[in-house]
Amino acid sequence: MIKVVILGAGNVATHLFKAFFASEEVTVVQWYNRHLKTIDLHKNKVAVTDDLSALKEADVYILAVSDDAIETLSEQLTFSNRLVVHTSGSTSLYAIEKKHNRGVFYPLQTFSKDTTVDFSAIPICVEALKKDDLKVLKKLAKAIGAHPHKVNTDQRQALHLAAVFVNNFSNQLYRIAHEITESQGVEFDILKPLIKETAAKIETISPYMAQTGPAKRNDKKTIKRHLKQLEKEEHQAIYTLLTQSIKNTHGH
Amino acid sequence: MIKVVILGAGNVATHLFKAFFASEEVTVVQWYNRHLKTIDLHKNKVAVTDDLSALKEADVYILAVSDDAIETLSEQLTFSNRLVVHTSGSTSLYAIEKKHNRGVFYPLQTFSKDTTVDFSAIPICVEALKKDDLKVLKKLAKAIGAHPHKVNTDQRQALHLAAVFVNNFSNQLYRIAHEITESQGVEFDILKPLIKETAAKIETISPYMAQTGPAKRNDKKTIKRHLKQLEKEEHQAIYTLLTQSIKNTHGH
Ligand SMILES: NC(=O)c1ccc[n+]([C@@H]2O[C@H](COP(=O)([O-])OP(=O)(O)OC[C@H]3O[C@@H](n4cnc5c(N)ncnc54)[C@H](OP(=O)(O)O)[C@@H]3O)[C@@H](O)[C@H]2O)c1
Ligand SMILES: NC(=O)c1ccc[n+]([C@@H]2O[C@H](COP(=O)([O-])OP(=O)(O)OC[C@H]3O[C@@H](n4cnc5c(N)ncnc54)[C@H](OP(=O)(O)O)[C@@H]3O)[C@@H](O)[C@H]2O)c1
Numbered sequence: 306m307i308k309v310v311i312l313g314a315g316n317v318a319t320h321l322f323k324a325f326f327a328s329e330e331v332t333v334v335q336w337y338n339r340h341l342k343t344i345d346l347h348k349n350k351v352a353v354t355d356d357l358s359a360l361k362e363a364d365v366y367i368l369a370v371s372d373d374a375i376e377t378l379s380e381q382l383t384f385s386n387r388l389v390v391h392t393s394g395s396t397s398l399y400a401i402e403k404k405h406n407r408g409v410f411y412p413l414q415t416f417s418k419d420t421t422v423d424f425s426a427i428p429i430c431v432e433a434l435k436k437d438d439l440k441v442l443k444k445l446a447k448a449i450g451a452h453p454h455k456v457n458t459d460q461r462q463a464l465h466l467a468a469v470f471v472n473n474f475s476n477q478l479y480r481i482a483h484e485i486t487e488s489q490g491v492e493f494d495i496l497k498p499l500i501k502e503t504a505a506k507i508e509t510i511s512p513y514m515a516q517t518g519p520a521k522r523n524d525k526k527t528i529k530r531h532l533k534q535l536e537k538e539e540h541q542a543i544y545t546l547l548t549q550s551i552k553n554t555h556g557h
Numbered sequence: 558m559i560k561v562v563i564l565g566a567g568n569v570a571t572h573l574f575k576a577f578f579a580s581e582e583v584t585v586v587q588w589y590n591r592h593l594k595t596i597d598l599h600k601n602k603v604a605v606t607d608d609l610s611a612l613k614e615a616d617v618y619i620l621a622v623s624d625d626a627i628e629t630l631s632e633q634l635t636f637s638n639r640l641v642v643h644t645s646g647s648t649s650l651y652a653i654e655k656k657h658n659r660g661v662f663y664p665l666q667t668f669s670k671d672t673t674v675d676f677s678a679i680p681i682c683v684e685a686l687k688k689d690d691l692k693v694l695k696k697l698a699k700a701i702g703a704h705p706h707k708v709n710t711d712q713r714q715a716l717h718l719a720a721v722f723v724n725n726f727s728n729q730l731y732r733i734a735h736e737i738t739e740s741q742g743v744e745f746d747i748l749k750p751l752i753k754e755t756a757a758k759i760e761t762i763s764p765y766m767a768q769t770g771p772a773k774r775n776d777k778k779t780i781k782r783h784l785k786q787l788e789k790e791e792h793q794a795i796y797t798l799l800t801q802s803i804k805n806t807h808g809h
Pocket of ligand 1: 313314315316317318338339340343369370371372374377378391392393394395411412413414415416417769
């Protein structure tokens with residue numbers, strides 16, 4: 306049984322709490338947040354607190370707080386020599402105060418409060434300075450059905466950056482497509498099977514092999530008409546830049 | 558039973574042939590291509606030809622050829638007053654010679670030769686000048702399990718443009734992510750669950766609501782570090798432009 310204390314009550318903390326709570330191999334011995342009211346509704350399931358000096362003993366302390374809060378919060382912890390990890394993709398392991406046994410437990414997924422998360426499909430990047438700590442973190446990931454991946458800091462930060470491209474930026478392209486279809490009174494819904502297929506395709510072939518369309522074909526006529534169709538300068542700039550990027554990749 | 562002649566032997570023609578062939582409500586009476594050898598291997602299943610003057614009678618002639626070939630090919634057809642459609646998202650219906658009953662049968666999906674296509678999830682945009690022709694095209698779409706959508710030309714062209722954003726451009730972002738992870742020796746595969754979830758998320762919430770990440774939070778520190786991490790100028794430019802686009806959408 307792995308004993309965990311969760312600190313923070315945002316998207317990641319909340320989804321982790323649910324997953325740990327459902328696991329037979331993990332006990333959440335306590336949940337801390339600086340504002341008690343956010344976690345108060347869970348007090349029948351777990352001990353809650355807003356008092357850092359009242360933290361119980363545990364195998365892992367998970368700082369699922371805003372990147373900027375990791376350093377200060379880790380300093381404020383009154384104990385030492387225990388495993389303390391953050392869940393950030395971009396923050397250094399060394400942001401955690403050195404009196405602790407430091408580590409990272411970064412779930413490579415997008416969490417929103419209103420969507421459910423199935424951890425069984427989720428890779429979790431783990432990092433730790435001590436071998437035994439790494440073992441605990443791997444076990445913790447597996448306990449919720451996730452896949453642990455031992456990475457170094459450069460690799461984790463590369464994954465975080467890549468995640469911005471495939472998640473935030475792709476999603477913004479969906480948003481632009483939404484604006485384009487709406488401007489002609491067509492349902493954005495018609496695009497959903499294509500969006501799904503675009504993501505599904507790269508399960509079996511590389512993005513390089515999966516590419517099609519006017520930019521790859523260097524179809525100047527279509528590209529010119531598309532640019533004329535776009536009303537916003539911002540959308541034209543994105544169209545031009547990504548078209549050029551595809552051309553560069555595919556050797557035009 | 559709808560009688561169909563397919564013209565062309567590329568990605569779309571090949572996938573349509575398979576779907577029509579499997580349907581009990583459609584007969585492919587003939588398959589034409591200018592080069593016979595591409596379709597010759599199907600001659601035990603369907604009459605093949607490279608002779609335009611030998612085309613048989615049918616309810617629908619589907620020109621699944623390159624956009625630029627639609628006009629000329631439709632002129633070269635020796636008959637008239639029959640339903641002739643193209644499969645292009647961007648080409649005008651009027652590209653088809655006016656001696657024909659003109660229409661469009663545009664499947665909103667990405668076709669590659671090596672991937673299988675399940676038409677049951679695919680929207681097909683249909684257009685025709687005559688009401689009865691529209692009925693035939695809708696019936697044809699349904700015969701292969703697809704969803705027909707009656708659209709006008711502006712709407713079809715908006716969908717085609719939007720498809721470039723969600724398909725070609727998203728796929729190029731996957732490609733860039735592939736380069737970023739490779740440069741640090743991490744498996745691109747680790748990103749696949751996130752890619753899938755990004756596409757799945759917008760089934761239930763809008764792209765606007767689904768957005769997360771440093772650009773939406775206007776997290777200047779992370780944005781700055783990401784730009785420093787990126788080695789290629791092209792990738793930096795894409796990062797900057799899409800970050801700005803997200804900021805504009807979310808009011809920073
Ligand atoms: N969201 C994602 O998709 C995602 C994915 C992977 C990793 N992460 C990482 O996970 C961590 C948490 O992200 P999140 O999305 O869960 O954030 P979030 O929803 O914004 O929640 C942030 C939490 O941090 C707490 N907090 C902020 N400043 C604090 C301070 N100075 N002292 C104590 N607590 C403080 C907040 O407390 P209050 O409730 O009192 O405001 C809140 O509970 C971050 O490191 C993030 O990079 C996020
Ligand atoms: N690929 C997609 O994802 C997709 C999706 C929706 C709609 N479409 C549209 O569907 C149509 C076909 O696209 P595709 O991807 O199947 O193209 P493709 O794979 O490049 O195949 C093009 C076909 O057109 C034939 N062709 C080209 N020029 C011709 C000419 N002058 N005369 C007669 N035949 C000619 C080619 O004949 P040879 O075999 O002899 O070279 C080939 O069979 C296009 O209008 C496209 O915009 C494509």
